[in-house]
Amino acid sequence: MARKPKNKFSPATVAVIGLGRFGSAVAHSLLRMGHDVLAIDCEEKRIQACAAELPHVLQADTTDIDTLRQIGLADFQRVVVGIGSDVEASILTVMGLTDLEIPQIWAKAIDKTHGRILERVGAHNVVYPEERMGNRVARLVTGKMIDHIEFDEDFSIIKTKAPEALVGSLLGIVDTMSKFGVAVIGVKPQDGPFRHITEDIVVQAHDLLIVAGSNDKCEAFAALE
Template sequence: MARNPATSNRIAVLGLGRFGSSLALELMRQGWEVVAIDSSTSVVQNYADRLTHAAIANTTDEQALRQLGVHDFAHAVVGIGTDLEASILTTSLLADLGVPNIWAKAINRQHASILQRVGAHHVVLPEHEMGERVAHLSPGTSSTSSSSRTTTPSSRPAPPRRRSTKPWPTPPCAPSTASR
């Protein structure tokens, strides 16, 4: 199905949790037309006046997605993270509907692998990726200038790691070596 180039600045965001809502609001600030879909009435009502369109729907229902016109979008983001089944089924439906650019949020690498297999073109692991970014900003690895708010490499080396001569304690559920 041919998509209208005039609608290329439209995006469907499915799931309005922390990730999906932050993404949708930022895309609005950047001038995108955002259609957001979530199953929670209260969540949709909370964002209805700040987004182009907000709809209450089950994102795993193909008929609901068709009625909302999601199949006509060139871009979609699945922001569902905690409900793995809904995340995977929604991503699969978007692929079946022929959405050409599907981004999906994963909560771990296995989830990411499944999302790619069912049709996601791009998968993000926000907590993992943010952890890596913060590691680059951690004390001893960089410094932030209060006047410019830019991050630059630190001129002082990281403190040396203290090495312990004590072995790691055995977890309480682990079998003891004395009984072997």
């Protein structure tokens, strides 16, 4: 069993279980954002790899609910389960956290079946990082988008070059939703910062646009000449 951490963590501390590529990325991002993080993994080599960069790391087998209690996770409000390769360990860890009545359990899934099981045993939010990244890369490789973020099964925000059809237009006047089925929500001039849309913005040939809409409409807009 793991030893209970010596530090007394605040309710705002986030526990991240599983320090593979996904889990360690989440832990480091949380730390950069100013959050306190308790990072946990069952493998000593991963703990050692993160010990110099993360302030609180702990080696433990989180598939055992008694270990979760001993660590003190019952007092945590938010836990991220980043275990991916060991599906059984992922499921058992989420089950244990559910029994501890953790208010927010985020869990990584490697596929839809894994994700459905995680939801059934108590995960409040299931993420599919490999699938999302695969879809994102596919859209960028095959289209003219510069960046793409999918928020739902059929809603995205993209960054793309201003199409010729809009060059010279006042974005505050053009109804892009009626004309193209998307909303232009921001613009970045070639030599300036991003701006929210105002009536006085005239689209220039080298502007970048931030566009929101359905996946198909966003792809069609990005493909405009």
